[in-house]
Amino acid sequence: MLPAKFVERVLRELGPDEGGALCRALTGEPSVSVRLNAAKGLAAPSGRPIGWSSGGYWLDARPSFTLDPDFHAGRYYVQEASSQFVGHIVAACGGIGGGRVLDLCAAPGGKTTLYSTLAGRGGLVVANEIVRNRAAVLADNVRKWGVGNVVVTVNDPSQVARLEGWFDAVAVDAPCSGEGMFRKSEEARTEWSEAGVALCAERQRGILREAWRALRPGGLLLYSTCTFNFTENEGVLRDFSAWAAGETEPAERIAVDPAWGVVCGAEGDFQTFRFYPHRVEGEGFFAAAVRKRAAGGERRRVLRPQRDPLAWADRRAVQELERWVEEPEAMRFAAVGDTFYGYWQPQAEAVAMLSGVLNVIASGVEMGQLFKGVLRPAHALALFTGLRRGAAAVCELPPEEALRYLRRGEVAADRFAEGMNLVTADGAALGFAKRIGRRCNNLYPNSLRILKG
Numbered sequence: 001m002l003p004a005k006f007v008e009r010v011l012r013e014l015g016p017d018e019g020g021a022l023c024r025a026l027t028g029e030p031s032v033s034v035r036l037n038a039a040k041g042l043a044a045p046s047g048r049p050i051g052w053s054s055g056g057y058w059l060d061a062r063p064s065f066t067l068d069p070d071f072h073a074g075r076y077y078v079q080e081a082s083s084q085f086v087g088h089i090v091a092a093c094g095g096i097g098g099g100r101v102l103d104l105c106a107a108p109g110g111k112t113t114l115y116s117t118l119a120g121r122g123g124l125v126v127a128n129e130i131v132r133n134r135a136a137v138l139a140d141n142v143r144k145w146g147v148g149n150v151v152v153t154v155n156d157p158s159q160v161a162r163l164e165g166w167f168d169a170v171a172v173d174a175p176c177s178g179e180g181m182f183r184k185s186e187e188a189r190t191e192w193s194e195a196g197v198a199l200c201a202e203r204q205r206g207i208l209r210e211a212w213r214a215l216r217p218g219g220l221l222l223y224s225t226c227t228f229n230f231t232e233n234e235g236v237l238r239d240f241s242a243w244a245a246g247e248t249e250p251a252e253r254i255a256v257d258p259a260w261g262v263v264c265g266a267e268g269d270f271q272t273f274r275f276y277p278h279r280v281e282g283e284g285f286f287a288a289a290v291r292k293r294a295a296g297g298e299r300r301r302v303l304r305p306q307r308d309p310l311a312w313a314d315r316r317a318v319q320e321l322e323r324w325v326e327e328p329e330a331m332r333f334a335a336v337g338d339t340f341y342g343y344w345q346p347q348a349e350a351v352a353m354l355s356g357v358l359n360v361i362a363s364g365v366e367m368g369q370l371f372k373g374v375l376r377p378a379h380a381l382a383l384f385t386g387l388r389r390g391a392a393a394v395c396e397l398p399p400e401e402a403l404r405y406l407r408r409g410e411v412a413a414d415r416f417a418e419g420m421n422l423v424t425a426d427g428a429a430l431g432f433a434k435r436i437g438r439r440c441n442n443l444y445p446n447s448l449r450i451l452k453g
């Protein structure tokens with residue numbers, strides 16, 4: 001059942017035909033969609049491509065993602081179709097390749113993984129999440145995606161905003177009243193209230209101002225919610241535009257194919273996009289984009305780190321670490337405590353700075369620890385798209401065995417070479433296993449193991 005006050009408002013605002021169609025759509029079945037990880041080479045699934053999303057597909061049927069090794073290999077992300085539109089906005093605005101992106105409200109990471117792909121290895125994504133246990137899930141998803149260009153932080157937006165003018169693009173996928181999720185989530189329906197809408201809007205206004213501080217002049221701001229009401233969407237942008245008067249300018253024109261069913265609009269300098277489930281094959285979504293006026297010139301504030309948790313790896317460590325990556329000359333390695341990490345060269349110094357000023361819980365690619373000069377690889381390294389396949393023996397498992405491995409069950413030693421093995425299924429890396437004589441240690445992380453029977 002939809003909340004009565006919500007239905008009342010929708011019928012009043014959209015009229016009986018449009019409002020009625022929206023309410024009916026919100027009690028129907030949600031569609032299922034994924035976005036492929038271009039760096040992990042999975043063939044197109046059985047379904048239809050999503051017009052506004054490169055690599056996005058609506059699936060013909062809902063498979064059991066949990067029992068699909070490709071899902072655990074990070075070959076795709078199960079992402080709602082409408083929300084994939086942020087990739088279209090970014091592309092239309094010239095892309096973010098090699099840029100610094102702040103994803104301020106990032107968990108569980110659907111959009112972070114998209115920005116990670118778009119930023120590429122020359123770029124950097126700071127994926128921030130204020131709620132610690134949600135940030136842990138975000139870090140898992142980032143590791144699985146495997147590009148190695150993301151820093152996951154757990155900070156209040158005001159702390160991140162101290163990096164004034166530092167980012168080329170800032171995305172605020174704001175916590176909201178979730179009206180667009182009504183057909184997917186009963187919790188969204190029961191928790192909704194008018195007072196909640198007002199409370200969310202207040203919070204969104206605060207987050208947007210911090211986001212603006214972090215954005216460089218000329219940079220791109222993306223604002224999105226998964227709710228329909230004016231208060232949290234155009235209303236918040238209207239207040240923001242008044243507050244930031246004179247500092248905004250329209251972004252490049254973001255073209256929309258009328259066949260997509262997206263309702264385009266404007267609020268001040270913002271271009272806005274509304275996704276209604278009775279018009280679009282996807283959940284309810286609102287997105288908007290604007291640029292920060294370049295007039296103020298380029299000013300990037302590099303904070304002086306209060307701590308220096310990263311120590312660049314010495315020559316001997318580097319020699320061993322380089323053995324594990326495809327393009328060693330493109331990477332730099334550092335240790336935090338006794339764990340080594342790899343970073344793409346262009347952003348390595350930036351990551352070191354961030355580690356000293358923000359609460360970083362994951363960054364780059366976790367390589368592992370050295371024991372007597374030999375790397376014991378971390379799980380993240382198996383999923384890294386830049387892993388050198390020859391660094392360890394490769395053990396390809398058939399689907400049933402792969403699931404046993406992912407459940408952290410016993411795996412038959414005779415399939416494996418002596419020593420460290422990269423475990424793959426259909427060619428995609430799942431993790432490591434180590435054979436010692438007649439025993440084989442399943443090194444798949446306990447916290448990630450499949451529990452479903």
Ligand SMILES: C[S@@+](CC[C@H](N)C(=O)[O-])C[C@H]1O[C@@H](n2cnc3c(N)ncnc32)[C@H](O)[C@@H]1O
Nearest residue numbers: 105106107108109110111130131134173174175
């Ligand atoms: C809509 S979700 C983000 C979804 C994510 N961008 C994705 O694509 O998977 C909003 C996130 O904002 C976080 N959040 C809650 N309060 C916040 C605040 N005051 N400042 C920043 N983020 C907040 C929530 O914990 C939640 O993870």
